[in-house]
Amino acid sequence: MELVCPAGSLPALKVAVDEGADAVYIGFRDNTNARHFAGLNFSGDQLHQAIGHAQDRGVKVFVAINTYPQPRGWKNWQNAVDQAADLGVDALICADMGVLEYASRRHPGVSLHLSVQGSATNYEALRFYQRHFNIRRAVLPRVLSIQQVAQVAAQSPVDLEVFGFGSLCIMAEGRCMLSSYVTDQSPNTGGACSPAQHVRWQETPQGLESRLNGVLVDRYPTGAKAGYPVLCKGRFDVQGQVYHAIEEPTSLNTLELIPKLAEIGIKAIKIEGRQRSPAYVQQVVRVWRQALDQFRTTPGSFEPKPRWQQALDKVSEGAQTTLGAYHRPWQ
Amino acid sequence: MQLSLGPLQYLWPRQQVFDFYEQMLDLPVDVIYLGETVCSKRRELKTGDWLDLAANLARKGKEVVLSTLALIEAESELKTLRRICRTEGFLVEANDLAAVEQLASQGVPFVCGHSINIYNTHSLAFLIRQGARRWVMPVELSAATLSDILQELAGQQLQVETEVFSHGYLPLAYSARCMTARYHQLPKDNCQFICREYPQGLPARSQEGEPLFTMNGIQTQSGAIYNLLDQVPRMRALGVNLVRLSPAPSGMEEIIRSFDAARRGEPVQVEVGEPTCNGYWFAEPGMIFKSGTSL
Numbered sequence: 001m002e003l004v005c006p007a008g009s010l011p012a013l014k015v016a017v018d019e020g021a022d023a024v025y026i027g028f029r030d031n032t033n034a035r036h037f038a039g040l041n042f043s044g045d046q047l048h049q050a051i052g053h054a055q056d057r058g059v060k061v062f063v064a065i066n067t068y069p070q071p072r073g074w075k076n077w078q079n080a081v082d083q084a085a086d087l088g089v090d091a092l093i094c095a096d097m098g099v100l101e102y103a104s105r106r107h108p109g110v111s112l113h114l115s116v117q118g119s120a121t122n123y124e125a126l127r128f129y130q131r132h133f134n135i136r137r138a139v140l141p142r143v144l145s146i147q148q149v150a151q152v153a154a155q156s157p158v159d160l161e162v163f164g165f166g167s168l169c170i171m172a173e174g175r176c177m178l179s180s181y182v183t184d185q186s187p188n189t190g191g192a193c194s195p196a197q198h199v200r201w202q203e204t205p206q207g208l209e210s211r212l213n214g215v216l217v218d219r220y221p222t223g224a225k226a227g228y229p230v231l232c233k234g235r236f237d238v239q240g241q242v243y244h245a246i247e248e249p250t251s252l253n254t255l256e257l258i259p260k261l262a263e264i265g266i267k268a269i270k271i272e273g274r275q276r277s278p279a280y281v282q283q284v285v286r287v288w289r290q291a292l293d294q295f296r297t298t299p300g301s302f303e304p305k306p307r308w309q310q311a312l313d314k315v316s317e318g319a320q321t322t323l324g325a326y327h328r329p330w331q
Numbered sequence: 332m333q334l335s336l337g338p339l340q341y342l343w344p345r346q347q348v349f350d351f352y353e354q355m356l357d358l359p360v361d362v363i364y365l366g367e368t369v370c371s372k373r374r375e376l377k378t379g380d381w382l383d384l385a386a387n388l389a390r391k392g393k394e395v396v397l398s399t400l401a402l403i404e405a406e407s408e409l410k411t412l413r414r415i416c417r418t419e420g421f422l423v424e425a426n427d428l429a430a431v432e433q434l435a436s437q438g439v440p441f442v443c444g445h446s447i448n449i450y451n452t453h454s455l456a457f458l459i460r461q462g463a464r465r466w467v468m469p470v471e472l473s474a475a476t477l478s479d480i481l482q483e484l485a486g487q488q489l490q491v492e493t494e495v496f497s498h499g500y501l502p503l504a505y506s507a508r509c510m511t512a513r514y515h516q517l518p519k520d521n522c523q524f525i526c527r528e529y530p531q532g533l534p535a536r537s538q539e540g541e542p543l544f545t546m547n548g549i550q551t552q553s554g555a556i557y558n559l560l561d562q563v564p565r566m567r568a569l570g571v572n573l574v575r576l577s578p579a580p581s582g583m584e585e586i587i588r589s590f591d592a593a594r595r596g597e598p599v600q601v602e603v604g605e606p607t608c609n610g611y612w613f614a615e616p617g618m619i620f621k622s623g624t625s626l
Contacts, residue, residue: 071479098453124429171504181617
C-alpha cells in the first residue's frame with residue numbers, strides 16, 4: 001500500500017520525502033484547496049522546488065484542488081488545474097463536478113483522484129465519478145465501518161485510498177456546513193473548517209475559553225492545553241448535560257488495521273495533516289513507514305509496536321487516538 | 332412560484348405521519364416530497380408505506396416526489412434506493428450521487444436535492460445533461476451565487492427548475508455516528524429508535540446557553556430556524572420556481588399560509604419568536620438574522 005503524506009510547507013515536504021513517503025499531497029496558496037490557512041501551501045518558486053525535490057527522489061506529488069468554486073471564482077480553479085497540469089504533477093485531487101469535468105476534458109493525460117471532499121461513500125457514487133471523469137482513485141470519507149469499506153472495495157471501479165492517521169472528521173466530508181453556519185466559510189466555500197480569523201482564546205475566571213466567531217466552543221481549566229475550536233469537538237449543553245455531544249478531541253489511528261486494509265485491496269493510506277508542523281510529519285511518517293515496511297516483510301505476524309503507538313499519541317489531538325467509524329461501536 | 336413540502340427529517344410515530352399528510356391535502360402546498368432521507372434504521376414507515384402514501388396523495392391532486400437517503404453506506408441502502416428509483420410515475424430526488432448514477436443510467440428526469448454539491452453553473456449544466464430537471468440549491472449558498480448561476484444558465488439555454496430551502500431547521504451535516512443515541516448512551520446498532528422522542532430534534536446549546544445545533548440522529552441541523560419569508564419577492568425576481576418548507580410537528584399550517592400569502596404578493600413579516608436565521612442567503616454566517624432588508 002502506498003503511503004500518501006501531507007505537506008503544508010516545503011520543510012514538511014522534505015521531511016515527508018526523507019522519512020519514506022511514497023507520495024505527498026500539497027495545495028496552492030489560495031482557496032482552491034480545503035486547507036486554506038495563512039502560512040500554508042505553495043506558490044511560485046517554492047512550488048517548483050517542492051515538486052522537483054519529491055519527484056527527483058521518486059516520490060509522487062498530488063495537488064489538491066478540492067474545494068467548490070462558485071461562479072465568480074471559477075476562473076481561479078480553472079487556472080489552478082491548468083497550472084498543476086503544466087507542472088507535471090502526478091495527480092490532481094478534485095471534488096467539484098465542474099472542476100473534474102474541466103480537468104478530464106482539457107487534460108486527459110493527467111491522473112484525477114477523487115478527493116474525500118467528493119463525499120463518495122458507496123460504489124455507485126464511485127461509478128458515477130469514474131464513468132464521467134475517468135478518476136483513477138478515490139479517497140473514502142471517514143464514515144464507513146471497516147466492513148463497509150470492504151464492501152465498497154469489492155465493487156469499486158477505482159483504486160481506493162483511506163485515511164490512516166490524523167485529525168478526525170466526524171461528518172461526511174464534502175457535505176459539512178457546521179463551520180459556515182457559525183463563521184462565513186466551510187471547507188467547500190472557503191477552503192477552511194473553522195477559519196483562523198474567527199478563532200479566539202481568552203482567559204476568564206471560569207477558565208480558558210475557545211470561541212469561534214464569538215460562539216463558545218469549549219472551556220478548559222486554567223493552564224490546560226486548549227484545542228483548536230472546531231465545532232464537532234466542542235462541549236455543548238444538551239438538556240443540562242455538558243459534554244462532547246459530537247466527538248471528543250482525538251485522532252484517527254488505524255495502525256492495527258493495516259493487515260485488514262491490505263487484505264481488502266486498499267491501494268493507499270493517507271495521513272492527514274497539511275496544517276501540522278514538520279515535526280508532526282516527521283514523527284508520523286517515520287512510524288507509518290516502519291509499520292508498512294514491517295507488514296510487507298512479515299505480513300502474517302504484523303503487530304503494531306507499543307513505541308509506535310506512543311509516538312503517535314504524542315502528536316494526537318487530546319493525546320488519544322481512536323479507530324473512529326471504522327469500528328462499528330464508535331458509531 | 333410553487334410551494335413545496337420538503338421530506339420529513341424527523342422520526343414521527345406512524346399515525347402522526349399519516350395525519351400530517353392528510354392535513355396537507357387541504358393546504359396550498361403544490362409539491363410534496365416523501366421518503367426517509369436521514370436514517371435507514373427508521374421503521375415507522377417502510378419503503379412500501381411511503382410509496383402507498385405517495386400514490387394516495389398524487390391521486391388527490393398533489394405533485395409527489397420520492398426522496399432518498401442523503402448518506403448511503405450499505406448495500407441494503409443501495410437496494411432500497413434502486414427500488415425507489417425504479418418506481419414508475421414519480422420524480423425522484425437524489426440526495427447522494429448513487430441516486431444520480433442510478434437515475435441517469437435509467438435515462439429518467441430527476442431532482443437534485445440540496446445534498447448534491449452544485450456550487451456553480453458548470454456542475455449544474457453537467458447534471459442537467461444527465462437528466463436533472465430540478466435542483467434544490469445547497470443551503471449554505473447565497474442569493475448572489477444563485478443569481479450568478481441562473482444568469483449564466485440562461486446564457487446557455489439550459490432549462491431547469493430551481494428550488495430554495497426557505498423554512499425549517501437547516502440540515503448541516505451527516506455522520507456515521509448517531510448523536511441522539513449517543514446522548515442516551517445507546518449504541519447505534521441498538522438505538523431503540525430513540526430519535527422518535529424528539530419530533531423536532533434535540534437542541535444542543537453552547538455552555539452559555541446559546542442555541543447552536545439541533546441533533547437529529549445522524550444528522551446535525553442548525554439551532555435556529557432558517558426563514559426566508561421576507562425574501563420571497565427577491566426569489567421571484569431571481570426566477571426561483573419552488574419555495575421549500577420543511578415539515579414541523581406543529582404550526583405547519585401557519586407556516587404554509589404565510590408563505591402562500593408571500594408568493595401571492597401580499598406583504599408579510601418574519602416573526603422572530605424562536606431563534607431564527609437567514610445568514611446564508613446574504614452570504615453571511617448561517618446563524619445570523621438580517622431583518623428589514625429588501626431588494
